[in-house]
Amino acid sequence: MKHEKPLPATGALAAATAMKQAKPDVVAAYPITPQTPIIEAFSKFVANGDVNTELILVESEHSAMSACVGASATGARVMTATAANGLALMSEIVFIAASLRLPIVMNIASRALSGPINIHCDHSDVMLVRDSGWIQVFVENPQEVYDYNLIALKIAENMKIPAMVIQDGFITSHCLEPVRFLPQQVVDNFLGVYNPGNHSLLNPITFGPLDLYDYYFEHKRQQLQALEDSKQVIKQVLKEYNNLAGTNYNIFETYKLEDAELGVVVAGSTAGTLKHVVNVLRDKGVKAGLLKLGFFRPFFQEELKQALKHLKAIAILDRSASFGAFGSAFYNEIKSALYDLPGEKPKVLGYIYGLGGRDFLIQHGFEIFNELQKIATGAEPVFRVRCIGVREG
Amino acid sequence: MNIKQLAEKIGNNSWFAPGHRLCAGCNAGIIAKFVLNFAQFKGYKVITVLATGCLEVATTIFPYTSWKTAYMHNAFENAAATASGIGAALKSLKKKGLLKEDYKIVVFGGDGGTYDIGLQSLSGALERKHEFVYICYDNEAYMNTGIQRSSATPMLASTTTTPSGKVSKGKQQPRKDLIAIAAAHDVYAAQTSVSHLQDFWKKLEKAFNDQPAVLNVLSPCTRGWYFPPDQGIKIAKLAVETNYWPLYEVDHGRWILNYEPKQRKPIIEWLKTQGRFKHLLQPTQENEKLIAQLQEMVDKRFEYIKKLARATSE
Numbered sequence: 001m002k003h004e005k006p007l008p009a010t011g012a013l014a015a016a017t018a019m020k021q022a023k024p025d026v027v028a029a030y031p032i033t034p035q036t037p038i039i040e041a042f043s044k045f046v047a048n049g050d051v052n053t054e055l056i057l058v059e060s061e062h063s064a065m066s067a068c069v070g071a072s073a074t075g076a077r078v079m080t081a082t083a084a085n086g087l088a089l090m091s092e093i094v095f096i097a098a099s100l101r102l103p104i105v106m107n108i109a110s111r112a113l114s115g116p117i118n119i120h121c122d123h124s125d126v127m128l129v130r131d132s133g134w135i136q137v138f139v140e141n142p143q144e145v146y147d148y149n150l151i152a153l154k155i156a157e158n159m160k161i162p163a164m165v166i167q168d169g170f171i172t173s174h175c176l177e178p179v180r181f182l183p184q185q186v187v188d189n190f191l192g193v194y195n196p197g198n199h200s201l202l203n204p205i206t207f208g209p210l211d212l213y214d215y216y217f218e219h220k221r222q223q224l225q226a227l228e229d230s231k232q233v234i235k236q237v238l239k240e241y242n243n244l245a246g247t248n249y250n251i252f253e254t255y256k257l258e259d260a261e262l263g264v265v266v267a268g269s270t271a272g273t274l275k276h277v278v279n280v281l282r283d284k285g286v287k288a289g290l291l292k293l294g295f296f297r298p299f300f301q302e303e304l305k306q307a308l309k310h311l312k313a314i315a316i317l318d319r320s321a322s323f324g325a326f327g328s329a330f331y332n333e334i335k336s337a338l339y340d341l342p343g344e345k346p347k348v349l350g351y352i353y354g355l356g357g358r359d360f361l362i363q364h365g366f367e368i369f370n371e372l373q374k375i376a377t378g379a380e381p382v383f384r385v386r387c388i389g390v391r392e393g
Numbered sequence: 394m395n396i397k398q399l400a401e402k403i404g405n406n407s408w409f410a411p412g413h414r415l416c417a418g419c420n421a422g423i424i425a426k427f428v429l430n431f432a433q434f435k436g437y438k439v440i441t442v443l444a445t446g447c448l449e450v451a452t453t454i455f456p457y458t459s460w461k462t463a464y465m466h467n468a469f470e471n472a473a474a475t476a477s478g479i480g481a482a483l484k485s486l487k488k489k490g491l492l493k494e495d496y497k498i499v500v501f502g503g504d505g506g507t508y509d510i511g512l513q514s515l516s517g518a519l520e521r522k523h524e525f526v527y528i529c530y531d532n533e534a535y536m537n538t539g540i541q542r543s544s545a546t547p548m549l550a551s552t553t554t555t556p557s558g559k560v561s562k563g564k565q566q567p568r569k570d571l572i573a574i575a576a577a578h579d580v581y582a583a584q585t586s587v588s589h590l591q592d593f594w595k596k597l598e599k600a601f602n603d604q605p606a607v608l609n610v611l612s613p614c615t616r617g618w619y620f621p622p623d624q625g626i627k628i629a630k631l632a633v634e635t636n637y638w639p640l641y642e643v644d645h646g647r648w649i650l651n652y653e654p655k656q657r658k659p660i661i662e663w664l665k666t667q668g669r670f671k672h673l674l675q676p677t678q679e680n681e682k683l684i685a686q687l688q689e690m691v692d693k694r695f696e697y698i699k700k701l702a703r704a705t706s707e
Contacts, residue, residue: 025485028478052488054481058474059517066471066514070442070478073465076485078478096467193491201440201463201479202492208466209453 006178011167014142014179015081015107016041018149020051021187022105025076028056028067032086033119034169035109039081061086065093065104072102073207075200077193079153080104083169084111087125091132094162098133099223100207101199103156103163105149106134110268110319111169112356120357121169123268123320127329133223135163135230136297138267142167142177147247148294150187154237157194159230168269170357175269182245190244227298234295251300253292254307256282260289262372263308263346265334266317267293270353270360274317277365288369293330301337308338311346312376315368319354327385328352347375350385364388394591402594403430408439408461413452418615418622420587420629421448421530425501427590428528429462431597437497442476444506445469447537448530470510472500473518476525497601498525504545505535507609508569515607519578524604526597529571532614540617544569547637548690549683550669552617557672562683567690575607576643583642586611588629592640592651599642611638619668628666635663636695641702648701657695660688 009017015038019027029039045051054071058064061082072078082090087108097104112118113125126136135155139148145167152163167173182190201207211219231251238249255275257263264274271292281288291307308314316335318328326332331350338345351368354360367388375381394402409426425448432439439462443449449466452459467475476498486492502511507529515527534552535541541554548567551557555564575582581603585593587610600606611632613625620628632638635658640651661684664670673680 025489026478026481028474028481052485054485056477056481056521058477059513059520063471063474063477063514063517066467066474067478067481069467070465070475071482072478074440074479074482074486076482078482092468093471201465202486204461204463206453206458206460206464209455209458210450211455215455 006180008176009142009146009179010037010174010176011142011145011172012037012109012174013041014146015149015165015167016045017181018146019079019107020045021182021184022077022079022150022153022191023051024053024079026054026056026068026071026078027080028058028064028071028078029080030058030061030064030082030086032061032083034111034173035081035083035086035107037173038107038109061090062093065090065097068104069093069097069100069102072097072104073100073201075194075196075202077157078102078104079106081107081109083109084125085114088113088128091129094129094134095132096208097162099219101160101226103160103194105153105156106162106164107145107149108164108166109169109173110166118356119169121171121319122355122357123166123318124355126164126166127320127322130297130329133161133227134297135161135295136166137163137295138166138293139172140269140271140292141172142175142179145172146179146181147241147245147249150182150190151237151241151249154191155230155234158233158237159226160199161226161230166268171269186244190241231298231300234298250294251303252294252307255290255292257289257291257307259287261287261312262369262376263289263291263311263313264315264317264365264368265291265293265308265330267296267330268319270317270319273360273362274365277362277369281369286369286373296330299333301333304334305337305341308334308346309341313347313349313372315349315351315372317351317353321352321355331385347381349375349381349383352385352387353389358389360389394594396591399590399594402434403427404434408433410459410461412457413459414454415447415451416616416622418625419447420612420614420625421503421532424528424530424587424610424612427593428499428597431594432497432499432601435601437601438494439463440465440479440496440498442466442472442479442498442500442525444472444500444502444511445537446503446506447532448501448503450537469506471514472502472506472511473515473525473527476500477518477521477523480523480525500525500527502527502529503537504529504531504533505537505543508544508571512574516574516578519575519580519605519607522605526600526604527607529607529609530612531609532612532617533568534614534617536614536617545571549673549687551672552669562672563669571609572607572641572643576646579645581606581642581644583607584609584638585640586629586633586638587613588626589633589640589652596642599644617669619671620666624666628663631658631663631666634658635660636691637663639695639698641698647705647707648698650698650702660684660691
């Protein structure tokens with residue numbers, strides 16, 4: 001199916017447009033920077049009658065997710081958006097939404113968590129809920145924001161697992177780029193109407209019972225399995241969407257990685273900066289490559305292992321801090337996935353960057369590849385994990 | 394309507410099934426059953442929403458449930474927000490022609506889930522005018538977690554977090570006025586008691602016809618108030634007869650006192666029925682003073698409601 005001609009859109013507008021085209025029954029949301037333009041744009045769609053959604057403008061993010069849970073449990077298609085402290089405030093209910101198997105799709109304009117208060121991008125907000133049972137997918141630019149909203153909704157409703165689409169606050173949410181939108185009819189056909197089956201309050205069922213030591217563990221076991229099972233569905237839906245939209249999406253993106261010796265792993269908008277760095281290095285004859293994380297939950301350990309195993313040295317970049325831990329989330333999990341590789345494994349360095357919206361510069365990319373080069377050629381690493389782009393001492 | 398006629402209306406076959414694990418003598422179960430039987434009598438289709446609390450944990454221990462209606466428990470502090478979402482979903486499904494029937498949403502929360510942790514969620518939902526009937530079963534403390542004080546706990550009551558001791562005589566502050574807060578949202582809000590079922594029935598009639606609405610129902614707790622399990626209704630009745638628990642309603646700003654005892658009983662008679670006030674009963678000078686203070690508060694509060702009723706009458 002051909003795209004309509006590209007239109008200028010920010011990540012926020014791309015999210016709101018995807019939401020409009022998905023025709024959710026209910027959106028419950030509360031404003032927080034930098035998510036606000038998403039719900040402002042969506043509110044305008046509602047006010048103009050472009051979408052017939054019941055929009056609940058709640059008094060807190062906690063109530064936003066609570067209302068989403070109630071609506072989704074009634075068999076409705078439900079979407080929302082938040083960021084940072086808002087996500088932290090609603091986090092209790094984020095876990096409940098997943099455990100009740102409610103396929104809510106939430107846009108995140110990722111932003112640093114307080115304190116100190118900061119309104120700019122990092123991934124500490126979404127890392128807070130990485131173990132909540134939601135599907136988490138990171139996107140790079142407004143086009144991906146749009147596409148992955150539709151993809152995530154289809155996966156979520158198919159698996160009855162909620163999903164968050166994570167764009168970088170301000171960097172993507174407020175960045176104007178050309179975006180190709182699909183015709184409404186194509187979106188309608190792709191998404192269909194949400195059918196909750198019996199999983200709805202329109203049946204006399206008890207949602208959210210007290211579940212003690214005699215059953216809770218079995219239910220959690222089922223939830224673990226559901227996330228594992230979602231991997232197949234994710235691949236199927238990506239394939240379906242690619243055929244439909246002419247995109248070439250995968251569970252993660254590899255860029256000049258196949259014959260690379262040095263690789264970086266990164267999520268979100270910084271992938272764009274690092275692709276440029278890879279290009280410059282390739283021109284100089286350095287075998288540099290990149291892996292851009294898409295889905296972080298579920299975690300595609302086998303596929304990541306296969307994609308990275310041939311590298312001599314890998315830098316894993318985290319835009320979040322895991323205080324007191326040995327590196328942050330991406331570093332920990334990807335490095336641990338590589339542990340099973342037979343023989344000589346790639347050497348791995350961890351970098352923490354961009355906290356609180358600190359720019360990740362091209363020079364930081366060169367610095368990283370330079371350090372990778374050293375350890376690839378036999379030098380002992382002088383660190384395993386370090387911060388980059390920060391004033392030390 | 395006399396009590397016999399009411400009993401016929403209520404019937405025996407309830408959407409609230411027996412076999413739950415509420416304590417013997419618990420009044421929350423009576424309240425839940427009464428509300429559902431009302432809805433049943435009216436022929437409503439009901440979705441029930443519960444805040445975390447005694448009623449929730451004791452009636453839905455997996456794989457059992459006491460609820461023959463659709464039932465939703467989300468968390469402690471968000472029953473009203475959850476109801477907002479359910480109501481919005483019903484509206485949307487109806488607009489799309491995916492749903493034919495009309496549903497009524499009934500929310501149950503204890504005083505902890507209503508006066509305290511759920512107050513913001515309730516206020517938001519009332520302000521947005523989502524349609525639901527909110528029933529607070531008020532047992533005046535966090536009974537589910539073991540009798541800790543809430544903002545509904547009366548002054549001088551001993552709880553596990555405001556125990557009477559050598560230097561303290563229980564909770565130091567008077568209780569919060571939930572109905573005035575609810576009424577400030579320009580809705581129907583009323584106070585009733587599990588002991589006064591005709592009054593309760595009438596208020597349910599009004600509430601279901603004028604949503605959102607909030608009912609605050611006194612629900613004596615045998616474990617938390619320390620009284621024998623067969624005394625709950627009597628104690629609730631005495632709360633009304635002493636004017637401790639006035640039966641009144643606020644109908645969009647119009648205050649109406651529903652019942653005034655011919656001769657109000659002294660508060661000491663009510664205090665004597667419950668172990669949580671035992672420390673006030675030794676005849677010391679200090680205790681006499683404290684009880685007099687309580688009496689004055691009760692009388693003042695009752696006069697205040699009467700004044701508001703006169704001032705807002707048509």
